[in-house]
Amino acid sequence: MGVAYSVGEVDHLYTFFVQWSPKNYTKGNKKPRKSRYLIREKHQNRYVVVEKNKASAINKLLSNPVDPTAKNWEIITVKDSKRRLSLCSSEDSEAEEPEYQEEGDYALPVLSNHSLLLEDHHLERLASHMPARTQEYPWHLVYSSAVHGSSLKTLYRNMASLDSPVLLVIKDMHKKVFGAFSSDPFKVSKYCYGTGETFLFSFNPDFQAYKWSGENSYFVSGNVESLQIGGGGGGFGLWLDADLYRGASFSCPTFRNESLSTHEDFIVQDLEVWTVQN
Incomplete structure (x- = not known):
């Protein structure tokens, strides 16, 4: 049939x-x-x-x-x-290439601004997991705690006019770097949003990418009090508070991930959000 x-x-x-x-x-x-x-x-x-x-x-x-x-x-x-x-x-x-690419076909992302968190070895590992539609375009810094202060409201406000994927990068007080790639910019929403392109990652210290498991579609959700990525089973894959100061990372069905940091509860040292616009 x-x-x-x-x-x-x-x-x-x-x-x-x-x-x-x-x-x-x-x-x-x-x-x-x-x-x-x-x-x-x-x-x-x-x-x-x-x-x-x-x-x-x-x-x-x-x-x-x-x-x-x-x-x-x-x-x-x-x-x-x-x-x-x-x-x-x-x-x-003038259509996009298919998202399937042979190994080595992707280019290292180019950052239009200086990053306090991302170095070439971070970008090299992340590039192999990003959709083809994000490649060969420069990444722009849309939010930085060092520049804009620590405020989830400011983060939402800076993304209000965006319609493009974003890369969230965090360094905690234990010097661990981790974060998430989201198919959609972060926003306040009553319902979960995003697609299966969304994934979590961690350099802890070895690189790990946690792709969508297919178990549920709790990709991203946010309100004025917190931002959540991944969920189900009583915990979020990545959670940040309104001040972008306290965070948490638990195993969740959406990505079947391990805790992104060495501690499930962590304190944010620096945070950046990048976006690609073609």
């Missing part, structure tokens, strides 16, 4: 595959990779990555479709997709 997906659902399918099959779809896998193909909608930036051994069967379905709309789809290699993008110059062809 076949399953039909609308164009709008394809991005969510891809995120699902990335999160549930990290060994196949993420850059950290050091094993030899199988050939990758894209099920791509013609003239649109919608795609799903599939293995070579699945491509032939899917191609037959697309060649003899039950639904006429299937003719709008084609199967191409990831390499060919990139080649097409490099050759295209028309406005209609």
Whole structure:
């Protein structure tokens, strides 16, 4: 039995595959990779990555479709997709590259401002986990406790006009660096927001990235009293108070993470939030 997906659902399918099959779809896998193909909608930036051994069967379905709309789809290699993008110059062809990239294809993020917390080795490890849409664009400092003081309200206010992902970086009094990448800027909201691109990370001292587990969708929530990232099971993956002074980090179902710091309760020494705008 076949399953039909609308164009709008394809991005969510891809995120699902990335999160549930990290060994196949993420850059950290050091094993030899199988050939990758894209099920791509013609003239649109919608795609799903599939293995070579699945491509032939899917191609037959697309060649003899039950639904006429299937003719709008084609199967191409990831390499060919990139080649097409490099050759295209028309406005209609200026689409983002697929979020799947071979290891080494990503560039080190460029910071437009000086960071008190991020060094090259931090950026190198983080870059491999950030979505392709954030790459090759400079990161701008939108909030810094050293510049703007320690206030969650100020943090929200500085992001009020943003519509882009953000990177939250914290150094606590134990000199541990950790934080979160959020697909959406932080804001006051009655409900949780964000997508499966959101993840937690820690340099404690070795780098660990905690991707979405798929267990729940408690990505980010915030009010004037606190900011929470990840939840369920009685604890937040990362929690900050209204003064951005006290914080906490517990294991949570959203990311199946360990505590990001050496202590579940910590005191913030410095905090920065960066955003990428293309």
